[in-house]
Amino acid sequence: MKAVIYRQTGGPEVLQLVEKPIPQVPPGHVRVRLIVSGVNPTDWRSRSGQSSGMKFDEQVPNQDGAGFIDALAEDVAEFAVGQRVWLWDVAYTRPSGTAQEYVVIPARHAVALPEAASFDVGASLGIPALTAYRTLTSSANGPSQLHPGALSGSFVLVHGGAGAVGHAAIQLAVWAGATVIATVSTSEKAQLARNAGAHHVVNYRTEDVASRITALAPDGVERIVEVDLAANLAIDVSVIAPDGAISVYTFVDGDTLQTPSLGLLVKNVQITFTYTYTTRADKKDLAVVGVNAAVADGAMKVGVEHGLPLVRFDLGRTAEAHAAVERGAIGKVVIDIDSR
Numbered sequence: 001m002k003a004v005i006y007r008q009t010g011g012p013e014v015l016q017l018v019e020k021p022i023p024q025v026p027p028g029h030v031r032v033r034l035i036v037s038g039v040n041p042t043d044w045r046s047r048s049g050q051s052s053g054m055k056f057d058e059q060v061p062n063q064d065g066a067g068f069i070d071a072l073a074e075d076v077a078e079f080a081v082g083q084r085v086w087l088w089d090v091a092y093t094r095p096s097g098t099a100q101e102y103v104v105i106p107a108r109h110a111v112a113l114p115e116a117a118s119f120d121v122g123a124s125l126g127i128p129a130l131t132a133y134r135t136l137t138s139s140a141n142g143p144s145q146l147h148p149g150a151l152s153g154s155f156v157l158v159h160g161g162a163g164a165v166g167h168a169a170i171q172l173a174v175w176a177g178a179t180v181i182a183t184v185s186t187s188e189k190a191q192l193a194r195n196a197g198a199h200h201v202v203n204y205r206t207e208d209v210a211s212r213i214t215a216l217a218p219d220g221v222e223r224i225v226e227v228d229l230a231a232n233l234a235i236d237v238s239v240i241a242p243d244g245a246i247s248v249y250t251f252v253d254g255d256t257l258q259t260p261s262l263g264l265l266v267k268n269v270q271i272t273f274t275y276t277y278t279t280r281a282d283k284k285d286l287a288v289v290g291v292n293a294a295v296a297d298g299a300m301k302v303g304v305e306h307g308l309p310l311v312r313f314d315l316g317r318t319a320e321a322h323a324a325v326e327r328g329a330i331g332k333v334v335i336d337i338d339s340r
Helices: 041-048 119-123 126-137 164-175 187-196 207-214 227-240 261-265 281-295 315-326
Strands: 001-004 016-019 030-041 064-072 082-089 102-105 111-112 155-159 177-182 198-203 221-227 240-248 268-273 310-314 332-336
Touching: 001 240, 001 310, 001 315, 016 315, 030 082, 030 119, 030 310, 041 315, 082 119, 111 281, 126 164, 126 221, 126 240, 126 281, 155 164, 155 227, 164 187, 164 221, 164 281, 177 187, 177 207, 187 198, 187 315, 198 207, 207 227, 221 227, 227 240, 227 261, 227 268, 315 332
Parallel strands: 155 177, 155 221, 177 198, 221 240, 240 268, 310 332
Antiparallel strands: 001 016, 030 064, 030 102, 030 332, 064 082, 082 111
């Protein structure tokens, strides 16, 4: 089978297309014939060595993907050969990610892909959707699970509404009944956030963000999905509702903060941090189930008309795919593994 590997950290040029044997399936595992692999910022950060060094002599990159069950161990009863699935955290603590034709993974990391959802949708879930789900459910004031109506009557502010996590957060919050306000930096991204379902969009380069949000939500926003806490903290303190929650899901290198404690203290604000890889197993399971329920309801869609353009590469161009994500490509970068 064809696979992309790297044997040392570095730029996209360390990625190589090689031939490998199709792996066997140990107990508790399934083998998936991959159709689409999704590329996330954490994939290039791992490959570059920014987030960690080499953990194995050889690494196949990429955490997310979708395809068919090709084989399964005798002790795995919840799947059938030929079943469509999406995958999550495939390469986390393992040397084998989704940038290859076949992958063997613990059965827990495969999820039945609802029939109405495409493989492109499946490969775009994983890290972005599970992260977004946790940002919306990690508050002590709940809800702990999303479903239609779970966020009815509340405002959710999504900073960076045109990004992959922001896009998923908009769709999940809308599905759960929230009124969603998204911030963006350009008119192109504003249209993408609207296409994703955001009710209100604020351009932070041309508008007074705090004043606009306060006009939309005079009593404050209950939840903030935060992509850059240092840049947005003053705004967040201003617009967060009493007992509200700010959930941070990424970082800026070298970032340190002086926290305006009084502004947060008097509102009893909770600040949480979401890192999907180390989310507690029971919380992760709830996120997987919740995201898949949203997919089954048709709430999680991709493509420019749904707010997330797809940028496609084939397996032999995985280095270009990683470079595109590293440059900040707008939309979701995906790799076509198999067209069947």
